[in-house]
Amino acid sequence: MIRAERVAGGLFLTTHPSITTSTASDGLKVTASGTWTIAYAGELEALVEHVPAAERAAIDVGAVDRLDTFGAWLLERLLRKSRDGGGSAELTRVPERFNELLHEVGGANRQPAPEPERRTGVVAWIERIGEGSIAFFIELYYLTGLFGALMMAAGRAIVRPRLSRLTSIVHHLDRVGFQAIGIIVLITFLIGAIVSQQGIFNFRRFGAEDYVVNLLGILVLREIGVLLVAIMVAGRSGSSYTAELGSMKMREEIDALHTMGVDPADVLVLPRVTALVIAMPILTFIGSMSAMVGGGIVAWFYGGMSPEIFISRLRDAVSMHDFWIGIIKAPVMALIIGIVACAEGMRVKGSAESLGLQTTASVVKSIFMVIVLDGIFAMFFSMIGW
Amino acid sequence: MSSPTIDTRPIISVRDLVTGFGGQTVLRGLDLDVRTGEILGVVGGSGAGKSVLLRSIIGLVHKTAGSVRVLDVDADATSEAEWRLVERRWGVLFQGGALFSSLTARENIQFPMRQFLDMPEDLMDDLAMIKLELVGLSAKDANKYPSELSGGMTKRVALARALALDPEIVFLDEPTSGLDPIAAGDFDVLIRTLQHTLGITVFMVTHDLDSLAVACDRIAALAEGKIVAEGPMETLLNSEHPWVKAYFGGRRARANGREAHTNPQDGL
Numbered sequence: 260m261i262r263a264e265r266v267a268g269g270l271f272l273t274t275h276p277s278i279t280t281s282t283a284s285d286g287l288k289v290t291a292s293g294t295w296t297i298a299y300a301g302e303l304e305a306l307v308e309h310v311p312a313a314e315r316a317a318i319d320v321g322a323v324d325r326l327d328t329f330g331a332w333l334l335e336r337l338l339r340k341s342r343d344g345g346g347s348a349e350l351t352r353v354p355e356r357f358n359e360l361l362h363e364v365g366g367a368n369r370q371p372a373p374e375p376e377r378r379t380g381v382v383a384w385i386e387r388i389g390e391g392s393i394a395f396f397i398e399l400y401y402l403t404g405l406f407g408a409l410m411m412a413a414g415r416a417i418v419r420p421r422l423s424r425l426t427s428i429v430h431h432l433d434r435v436g437f438q439a440i441g442i443i444v445l446i447t448f449l450i451g452a453i454v455s456q457q458g459i460f461n462f463r464r465f466g467a468e469d470y471v472v473n474l475l476g477i478l479v480l481r482e483i484g485v486l487l488v489a490i491m492v493a494g495r496s497g498s499s500y501t502a503e504l505g506s507m508k509m510r511e512e513i514d515a516l517h518t519m520g521v522d523p524a525d526v527l528v529l530p531r532v533t534a535l536v537i538a539m540p541i542l543t544f545i546g547s548m549s550a551m552v553g554g555g556i557v558a559w560f561y562g563g564m565s566p567e568i569f570i571s572r573l574r575d576a577v578s579m580h581d582f583w584i585g586i587i588k589a590p591v592m593a594l595i596i597g598i599v600a601c602a603e604g605m606r607v608k609g610s611a612e613s614l615g616l617q618t619t620a621s622v623v624k625s626i627f628m629v630i631v632l633d634g635i636f637a638m639f640f641s642m643i644g645w
Numbered sequence: 646m647s648s649p650t651i652d653t654r655p656i657i658s659v660r661d662l663v664t665g666f667g668g669q670t671v672l673r674g675l676d677l678d679v680r681t682g683e684i685l686g687v688v689g690g691s692g693a694g695k696s697v698l699l700r701s702i703i704g705l706v707h708k709t710a711g712s713v714r715v716l717d718v719d720a721d722a723t724s725e726a727e728w729r730l731v732e733r734r735w736g737v738l739f740q741g742g743a744l745f746s747s748l749t750a751r752e753n754i755q756f757p758m759r760q761f762l763d764m765p766e767d768l769m770d771d772l773a774m775i776k777l778e779l780v781g782l783s784a785k786d787a788n789k790y791p792s793e794l795s796g797g798m799t800k801r802v803a804l805a806r807a808l809a810l811d812p813e814i815v816f817l818d819e820p821t822s823g824l825d826p827i828a829a830g831d832f833d834v835l836i837r838t839l840q841h842t843l844g845i846t847v848f849m850v851t852h853d854l855d856s857l858a859v860a861c862d863r864i865a866a867l868a869e870g871k872i873v874a875e876g877p878m879e880t881l882l883n884s885e886h887p888w889v890k891a892y893f894g895g896r897r898a899r900a901n902g903r904e905a906h907t908n909p910q911d912g913l
Contacts, residue, residue: 297811300762327811328775328843336771359842367775609792610746 274324275299278306286315289337292322295330307333314346321352331357331364338365405602408524409532416529427530428537435496436538442495443542444549447487451479451550455557468562472569475554476577484547485585486633489592492539493625497600500531501621504604505614513605523605532597539593540586547585580645588636592629599625654717656681656814656846657702662711664694664701671697673870674711679814684840684847686857688892689867695850696740698867699818702848703737704728716813733761735814736807740822742799744791750777750802751787757809776805779842781835797828801835808839815839817849821856833859854893866892 276293289310295303318337323330334350341348353361378386416423458471504527507513516523551573558564564572603621607614655678662675671694679685689695700706702713704720713720718731744753754773758764764772774784780801791799800820807815820836821829833856840847851857857864857878864881866874866889874884882893 297762300764304764304768328779328808329772329811332771332775356844363779363842364775367778368771610790612747 276303276306276323276330278310280310286317287311287313287341289316289318290322291318291320291334292324294325295323295333296325296327297329300329303330303333307337310337310340312340312344312346313348314341314344316341316346316348317351318348319351320357321354323354323357326357326360328360328364331360332367334361335364335367401602401606402598405524405528405598405605408522409528409598412522412524412529413533415525424526424530427526428533431531431534432538434499435492435534436541439492439495439538439542440545443488443491443546446491447484447546447550448553450483450487451475451553452557454478454483454550455554456561459558459562469564469572471554471558471562472564472572473576475551475558476573477581479547479550479554480577480581480585482585482633484550485543485588485592486629487550488539488543488546488589489596489629490626492535492542492593493596493600493629494622496535497596497625498618498622500597500600501604501607501618502614504601505607505617508605508607509609509614528597528601531601532594535593535597536590540589543585543589547582584636584640584645588633591636592632595628595632596625599628654681655679655714656716657848658714659698659702660712660714662698662701662713663709664697664706665709670709671870672701672708675867675871677865677872677875679846679848680863681846682840682844683862684836684849684860686861686864687848687850687867688852688857688864690888690892693867694870695867696818699816699848699850703732703735703816733757733810734812735816736809736812737816738800738803738807738818738820740818742791742803744794744799744803744806746791749788749790750782750794750805753791753802754806754809757806761810772809773805776808777802779808779839780805781831796823797825797832800824800832804835804839808843811843812845814846814848817847817851819851819853820849821851821853826855829853830855830859832856836860 274293276291276295276299278292279290281288281290293299316337318334320326320334326334338348338350350361455471455475458474459468462468462470462474504513507527513523513527516526555566555569558569559566600621603617603624607617657677657679659675659677662672662677663670664672675698677698687695687698697706701708702715704713716731716734718727720728723731744750745756748756751770751773754776755769758769758772774787777784777787782798782801782805786794786798786802789798791802794802800823804815804817804820817836821832824832833853836847836849837860839845847860849856849861861878863875863877865872866881866884866886868886868888873886874881874889881889884890884893
């Protein structure tokens with residue numbers, strides 16, 4: 260049975276493991292031989308499974324040529340099979356070099372391994388609901404806490420302008436503002452074009468395609484421009500804020516700031532949120548204009564409305580109110596996105612998984628809150644008659 | 646793995662190894678042999694390239710020239726599939742542990758088994774517990790996540806994971822860094838015990854002079870991109886190389902300093 264086997268290029272003398280059993284007057288005789296290592300995991304396990312439990316067993320291991328912890332544990336399992344039933348079992352002809360390993364493994368797994376805690380049933384379900392509700396309030400507590408810290412930081416920066424991190428603000432302004440212009444122009448242009456095309460196509464049935472200008476102007480300025488930009492900023496910049504702060508949290512950089520007596524709200528949160536609050540209205544303006552251009556171009560080529568007519572109709576259709584409604588909402592949404600993103604970043608725990616979870620939560624929550632806020636604004640503006 | 650035959654061929658053999666990053670050469674024609682069944686300690690100053698050497702051997706760093714043979718397989722002359730098999734026969738303990746943060750200690754140890762072996766759940770649980778006990782942890786630590794483990798426990802779990810497939814070689818990158826002297830001392834003893842019990846070969850990169858004295862059979866000193874001295878502790882203590890002299894001279898000086906401390910008349 261001995262053969263030279265090629266294991267990963269090297270030549271090794273290994274033999275297939277085998278077990279023979281025979282019943283003698285003084286109990287079961289088991290003869291183990293061959294290579295008892297993890298390389299033969301599958302075979303060995305099947306062999307050991309087939310050995311019957313016996314009152315008394317003697318396992319001859321004199322012919323085992325190699326042994327590792329895996330093989331040693333299977334031998335130990337064989338022994339325990341007899342011993343657990345109240346019988347006796349022992350190893351015979353144990354080669355000297357295996358003694359230490361067998362001793363080490365023989366002492367293992369004496370107590371059953373603790374099961375990881377699992378909860379099932381109605382109680383667990385109710386528990387989860389409870390935990391969810393508590394988590395909601397903890398969340399609220401965090402957000403208001405960070406909002407307060409941010410306001411304090413802003414106050415400090417106003418009182419002592421030397422403390423305000425101008426360089427940092429400009430750096431973040433470049434990242435979340437300037438570098439976002441390209442993608443925002445592209446997306447809003449396309450959405451404007453689609454709205455315009457759909458408007459013309461459907462209004463044409465009533466011979467009212469001229470009203471596409473009203474539809475486009477009001478929709479884009481009041482709602483779509485700012486919402487689209489907010490959603491894109493949340494996905495693009497909010498997520499990167501969360502990931503940045505989260506990895507800083509994981510590497511104890513935030514703890515380091517605390518120990519130096521520096522409030523992370525001053526150096527990390529305030530510059531980021533400030534940059535976002537400045538950038539969002541600008542991006543909203545650019546996005547709205549781009550959507551208007553997209554809609555105008557479709558109206559020109561698809562609806563046959565020349566740019567001059569489009570612009571003069573637009574002037575009649577929209578008021579400055581419509582424009583301001585969009586722009587006023589932008590910094591408030593930026594504040595929400597920034598606070599949610601930073602709060603989620605600060606809540607990252609040690610693991611990579613938690614970083615991913617919080618980043619997802621940051622984007623989902625800020626988009627949700629932006630849309631809810633938009634609804635509140637809509638009610639407010641209709642109440643004041645804008 | 647206990648082997649009755651005494652293997653005289655080196656289990657790892659590095660020849661003329663040159664490794665560099667972007668115009669900066671770290672290793673300049675390095676030669677090194679690791680013998681089967683020994684514990685080899687590699688020392689060197691910060692930035693001397695100890696970790697680069699380890700990473701070159703296990704293939705994480707691309708080498709510029711030279712050859713690396715591990716378990717009689719030449720890394721360059723073999724197929725990818727065959728090299729994968731070699732990789733399964735070693736275990737690596739990274740400096741920070743590199744435990745998977747989303748898995749518990751037990752799952753971390755079982756990860757290589759799950760990946761490479763078709764084994765029933767209860768057998769894997771038993772084996773993971775054996776490995777945990779081998780490295781001196783208890784069953785109650787099995788379901789902890791890496792973020793709940795202390796520095797010393799992280800290293801132990803990482804060592805247990807490195808031992809998961811009963812490897813023939815274990816690479817340790819600064820196993821005692823970040824541990825207190827007592828924990829570090831325990832770890833040295835643990836490595837010795839494991840080497841003895843399991844018959845593994847250990848390649849250890851370290852800064853720790855006590856580790857070198859307690860755990861290592863042989864020491865290789867790395868300076869100027871080469872092995873400048875190699876052998877048991879006495880050989881290195883008698884080495885004429887200036888860096889080795891300074892390194893181990895510092896050890897003597899420290900020992901002398903301790904003696905002076907106990908004698909109040911001498912002062913400091």
